[in-house]
Amino acid sequence: xxxxxxxxxxxxxxxxxxxxxxxxxxxxxxxxxxxxxxxxxxxxxxxxxxxxxxxxxxxxxxxxxxxxxxxxxxxxxxxxxxxxxxxxxxxxxxxxxxxxxxxxxxxxxxxxxxxxxxxxxxxxxxxxxxxxxxxxxxxxxxxxxxxxxxxxxxxxxxxxxxxxxxxxxxxxxxxxxxxxxxxxxxxxxxxxxxxxxxxxxxxxxxxxxxxxxxxxxxxxxxxxxxxxxxxxxxxxxxxxxxxxxxxxxxxxxxxxxxxxxxxxxxxxxxxxxxxxxxxxxxxxxxxxxxxxxxxxxxxxxxxxxxxxxxxxxxxxxxxxxxxxxxxxxxxxxxxxxxxxxxxxxxxxxxxxxxxxxxxxxxxxxxxxxxxxxxxxxxxxxxxxxxxxxxxxxxxxxxxxxxxxxxxxxxxxxxxxxxxxxxxxxxxxxxxxxxxxxxxxxxxxxxxxxxxxxxxxxxxxxxxxxxxxxxxxxxxxxxxxxxxxxxxxxxxxxxxxxxxxxxxxxxxxxxxxxxxxxxxxxxxxxxxxxxxxxxxxxxxxxxxxxxxxxxxxxxxxxxxxxxxxxxxxxxxxxxxxxxxxxxxxxxxxxxxxxxxxxxxxxxxxxxxxxxxxxxxxxxxxxxxxxxxxx
Amino acid sequence: xxxxxxxxxxxxxxxxxxxxxxxxxxxxxxxxxxxxxxxxxxxxxxxxxxxxxxxxxxxxxxxxxxxxxxxxxxxxxxxxxxxxxxxxxxxxxxxxxxxxxxxxxxxxxxxxxxxxxxxxxxxxxxxxxxxxxxxxxxxxxxxxxxxxxxxxxxxxxxxxxxxxxxxxxxxxxxxxxxxxxxxxxxxxxxxxxxxxxxxxxxxxxxxxxxxxxxxxxxxxxxxxxxxxxxxxxxxxxxxxxxxxxxxxxxxxxxxxxxxxxxxxxxxxxxxxxxxxxxxxxxxxxxxxxxxxxxxxxxxxxxxxxxxxxxxxxxxxxxxxxxxxxxxxxxxxxxxxxxxxxxxxxxxxxxxxxxxxxxxx
Numbered sequence: 001x002x003x004x005x006x007x008x009x010x011x012x013x014x015x016x017x018x019x020x021x022x023x024x025x026x027x028x029x030x031x032x033x034x035x036x037x038x039x040x041x042x043x044x045x046x047x048x049x050x051x052x053x054x055x056x057x058x059x060x061x062x063x064x065x066x067x068x069x070x071x072x073x074x075x076x077x078x079x080x081x082x083x084x085x086x087x088x089x090x091x092x093x094x095x096x097x098x099x100x101x102x103x104x105x106x107x108x109x110x111x112x113x114x115x116x117x118x119x120x121x122x123x124x125x126x127x128x129x130x131x132x133x134x135x136x137x138x139x140x141x142x143x144x145x146x147x148x149x150x151x152x153x154x155x156x157x158x159x160x161x162x163x164x165x166x167x168x169x170x171x172x173x174x175x176x177x178x179x180x181x182x183x184x185x186x187x188x189x190x191x192x193x194x195x196x197x198x199x200x201x202x203x204x205x206x207x208x209x210x211x212x213x214x215x216x217x218x219x220x221x222x223x224x225x226x227x228x229x230x231x232x233x234x235x236x237x238x239x240x241x242x243x244x245x246x247x248x249x250x251x252x253x254x255x256x257x258x259x260x261x262x263x264x265x266x267x268x269x270x271x272x273x274x275x276x277x278x279x280x281x282x283x284x285x286x287x288x289x290x291x292x293x294x295x296x297x298x299x300x301x302x303x304x305x306x307x308x309x310x311x312x313x314x315x316x317x318x319x320x321x322x323x324x325x326x327x328x329x330x331x332x333x334x335x336x337x338x339x340x341x342x343x344x345x346x347x348x349x350x351x352x353x354x355x356x357x358x359x360x361x362x363x364x365x366x367x368x369x370x371x372x373x374x375x376x377x378x379x380x381x382x383x384x385x386x387x388x389x390x391x392x393x394x395x396x397x398x399x400x401x402x403x404x405x406x407x408x409x410x411x412x413x414x415x416x417x418x419x420x421x422x423x424x425x426x427x428x429x430x431x432x433x434x435x436x437x438x439x440x441x442x443x444x445x446x447x448x449x450x451x452x453x454x455x456x457x458x459x460x461x462x463x464x465x466x467x468x469x470x471x472x473x474x475x476x477x478x479x480x481x482x483x484x485x486x487x488x489x490x491x492x493x494x495x496x497x498x499x500x501x502x503x504x505x506x507x508x509x510x511x512x513x514x515x516x517x518x519x520x521x522x523x524x525x526x527x528x529x530x531x532x533x534x535x536x537x538x539x540x541x542x543x544x545x546x547x548x549x550x551x552x553x554x555x556x557x558x559x560x561x562x563x564x565x566x567x568x569x570x571x572x573x574x575x576x577x578x579x580x581x582x583x584x585x586x587x588x589x590x591x592x593x594x595x596x597x598x599x600x601x602x603x604x605x606x607x608x609x610x611x612x613x614x615x616x617x618x619x620x621x622x623x624x625x626x627x628x629x
Numbered sequence: 630x631x632x633x634x635x636x637x638x639x640x641x642x643x644x645x646x647x648x649x650x651x652x653x654x655x656x657x658x659x660x661x662x663x664x665x666x667x668x669x670x671x672x673x674x675x676x677x678x679x680x681x682x683x684x685x686x687x688x689x690x691x692x693x694x695x696x697x698x699x700x701x702x703x704x705x706x707x708x709x710x711x712x713x714x715x716x717x718x719x720x721x722x723x724x725x726x727x728x729x730x731x732x733x734x735x736x737x738x739x740x741x742x743x744x745x746x747x748x749x750x751x752x753x754x755x756x757x758x759x760x761x762x763x764x765x766x767x768x769x770x771x772x773x774x775x776x777x778x779x780x781x782x783x784x785x786x787x788x789x790x791x792x793x794x795x796x797x798x799x800x801x802x803x804x805x806x807x808x809x810x811x812x813x814x815x816x817x818x819x820x821x822x823x824x825x826x827x828x829x830x831x832x833x834x835x836x837x838x839x840x841x842x843x844x845x846x847x848x849x850x851x852x853x854x855x856x857x858x859x860x861x862x863x864x865x866x867x868x869x870x871x872x873x874x875x876x877x878x879x880x881x882x883x884x885x886x887x888x889x890x891x892x893x894x895x896x897x898x899x900x901x902x903x904x905x906x907x908x909x910x911x912x913x914x915x916x917x918x919x920x921x922x923x924x925x926x927x928x929x930x931x932x933x934x935x936x937x938x939x940x941x942x943x944x945x946x947x948x949x950x951x952x953x954x955x956x957x958x959x960x961x962x963x964x965x966x967x968x969x970x971x972x973x974x975x976x977x978x979x980x981x982x983x984x985x986x987x988x989x
Binding site for chain 2: 603
């Protein structure tokens with residue numbers, strides 16, 4: 001895997017050597033993991049969508065969404081929503097309070113690339129990288145000049161979005177500012193099958209208002225040193241719509257986050273050193289006047305990480321690092337603010353052939369939570385080019401997830417004696433990749449097997465108080481297929497891709513006598529899902545079709561209750577007008593074109609056919625550079 | 630040439646991928662009844678349903694045990710009951726199914742379950758009590774779970790005609806003569822009163838302080854009223870700062886005649902029921918089921934059944950116990966039947982979180 005370059009560089013001779021700013025470990029020490037790269041061209045098609053939309057359309061990660069613009073969490077390879085590490089430029093965004101992150105709150109246009117790392121990667125990324133990891137990356141290139149980008153869209157249910165970006169890219173400094181504003185009423189019509197006569201109703205209490213900014217600076221101090229800073233502020237105010245079986249919901253939720261990161265890199269020929277630090281401040285306010293619930297929560301994380309990479313011989317590469325993460329969180333349901341100090345030591349060793357066609361990688365990590373050791377974690381991987389067009393990846397990895405603050409400290413029920421969840425995962429990926437003059441083909445099949453022990457489940461104790469216990473054991477295994485064909489000439493481009501997953505994720509432990517949940521699929525984990533994408537582009541005009549199929553999902557742990565599969569088709573049309581120093585893009589996105597009545601979560605209404613129309617204008621001061629926006 | 634091969638290969642792979650997405654329905658549940666089934670001589674079980682946005686269901690177990698039907702409301706009416714099915718009563722041949730989080734009562738024919746209307750406008754309704762041919766009382770927690778009330782329902786129009794304010798978290802009701810005793814269990818907060826309402830004038834007669842969070846209430850053979858108070862958790866929920874209590878009120882003078890405190894600071898007593906003769910009460914406490922003869926002035930230390938239940942019922946026809954087990958609160962629950970002596974008869978799978986019984 002690699003980061004995507006802005007393709008302008010080849011044309012221009014006086015540019016400095018392109019300096020890439022990347023998360024070092026993911027590049028050099030996870031080549032044995034299966035990856036999916038969502039590049040900037042794809043992200044651009046989703047510029048007015050959030051990460052949950054992007055992943056549900058472009059990946060096989062199951063996105064459990066409560067509805068348009070509502071809370072959305074991820075399930076990777078049949079694991080739970082807190083089993084996905086979401087790493088923003090290498091920093092884990094998973095909440096210390098509940099272990100999740102709402103993917104609907106991450107705007108796609110704030111990201112340059114998204115990479116999905118399949119399989120356990122706790123040795124590299126620490127707690128939570130169990131099912132997989134989502135890498136959200138920002139990167140930039142020096143000496144591109146000044147550019148301004150604006151994107152405005154209007155859509156069904158009074159969806160209004162405005163985005164504005166400004167970028168100054170000089171020889172030694174890049175400074176960017178992106179802002180966005182999003183309002184939507186989301187009052188779509190749906191058939192309420194949960195009420196007598198199945199009336200058509202309009203969704204209520206579904207309005208959202210969101211805005212945010214991302215400011216980035218990249219400074220090349222000298223030929224060896226780079227410094228960057230990023231600041232991401234976001235505010236979201238959402239109403240919580242009722243489900244079809246509720247009549248009324250008046251709840252609202254406000255999320256406010258400030259995230260600051262900085263990184264210093266020293267890149268010498270023989271070694272490199274990275275020092276990075278982050279400070280995250282997250283506030284959540286939930287109000288439900290019907291149940292008299294007015295809940296404020298506030299958490300902070302301070303992260304410092306240092307790592308160094310070097311080689312002893314030309315056949316190897318070593319990375320050694322330390323991380324210290326300090327989390328603080330408070331809410332009315334804790335009896336006091338809680339603090340947690342986590343420190344870890346990690347190291348990676350790669351042995352490779354000189355042409356880098358074969359790599360063997362060992363990653364290890366030891367973490368201490370409040371000075372108590374969590375299980376030692378390691379992974380071993382092997383990857384290489386077997387022959388001609390065939391590539392193989394094998395990976396065996398231990399994983400862990402430490403209990404969340406809510407699990408430990410919630411009043412009532414919090415259980416301070418919980419153990420980390422842990423286990424082992426194995427996977428194998430075989431790929432066929434062939435690039436002809438005009439056609440590129442990629443076929444990939446992967447199989448995985450994973451167990452999670454000490455899975456934390458909340459259950460009532462003898463006195464009826466809900467409390468979390470390390471009781472469940474979950475065995476997940478599955479097959480994943482992918483096919484990509486890309487045909488490209490100077491004027492034409494045709495892309496066809498298909499994905500198919502078969503995942504069994506079952507409970508392996510009997511908790512009660514004659515437990516009907518034993519060997520049953522976890523709820524809301526589809527056994528089958530698949531996806532097809534088709535894109536045809538002629539010069540600046542493109543049309544793409546995206547099809548999603550999600551199979552049965554069980555809604556009760558004994559698999560007696562389920563919701564039906566659904567198929568949703570989406571179409572996008574866009575046209576570019578290229579002017580001197582500027583480009584204008586008009587686009588239209590039509591979602592659910594076949595008017596499928598479907599539910600991702602039982603009795604949570606989803607909209608029928610809906611659209612978004614948009615206009616993006618890109619201005620660039622240097623006209624000799626082609627830019628992909 | 631090569632391109633053609635690749636395209637063919639692509640087509641085949643796609644064909645394989647999409648045809649492999651079979652739509653094989655999971656096995657249908659054999660306990661789902663046909664629409665023509667009738668429900669007499671047995672017990673209705675209200676199943677709350679999964680937390681969140683799901684729906685509760687209604688099950689029926691025939692008294693002989695030979696027939697068990699699940700999801701009987703939707704099977705008849707083709708729409709689900711709604712979120713958190715709280716309780717059911719049959720009154721004047723009609724069934725009234727109280728759906729808590731949907732704020733409504735589904736009215737059905739008491740035998741066929743055919744829908745006969747919906748009463749809307751409640752806020753967290755709990756229990757239904759028929760007063761006369763045209764009037765019923767329905768307890769509700771009210772807005773914020775703090776505005777406990779009894780809603781007066783006109784049964785001829787299926788509309789709410791009045792509100793009688795009570796203590797917080799109005800729960801179970803009993804009627805003695807023309808007085809309705811409402812246990813006010815605190816709702817989302819705490820309370821300690823039984824509100825007494827005149828069923829003719831719809832006016833509060835008096836408010837009786839009994840103990841922390843009175844939730845369950847029964848009438849005995851002497852027309853006295855028994856109240857089971859769950860006790861009160863301390864601020865950190867680590868112990869009960871007020872333990873549970875079993876209280877006897879005089880049904881006519883309202884005087885507190887007996888007040889028995891439970892000793893445990895961790896276990897809250899739940900589920901007060903009374904036998905057919907109304908001479909013995911039963912309740913859950915400390916993981917067991919205890920009996921309390923109405924003449925007794927001390928709490929029993931010997932258990933009748935060594936098990937506690939999520940919901941408890943006692944069949945007024947034969948004094949059999951019906952105890953429910955919500956298992957993991959996410960899969961279908963169980964109802965375990967016991968003889969009046971506490972001997973297990975059988976175990977029956979019902980819906981998700983079986984929370985109340987109604988004996989017909």
